[in-house]
Amino acid sequence: MLTLDDFNTLNEFEQAEAIWQGTFLADREENGLIVRLYSLNNFYAEVFYDAHVNKILRLTAFDKITQLGPYFAHIKFNKG
Template identity: 60%
Template structure:
């Protein structure tokens, strides 16, 4: 099983590839960015994307259900 710790140890490119193999759940906007939520095995990953620059800025992986509140 792929874990949160495994994910955090990946390079940015490897994280992007792993996320695309996950399940897309939802998206939202925050401070002009698109934030997409994915489910991978036993954790979630947020992808922070800047549409103006057409680039991924960062990934945030977590297990806490509290961080899902912005998507409800």
């Protein structure tokens, strides 16, 4: 199982591959960028995407629930 520490040692391409294996939770807009949130095992990852130039600008990962604050209004929960 991939951990946050493992993720942080990967290169950008490997991090992106790992994120695509995760579960999409929500997206939001920040400073004109689309920021997408994914769940990966026991941590979260964000993809910062600039739609104007069709480019991923940054990938970040974290495991603190407090960092989910910007997404609370956007998280989609499955009814089950």
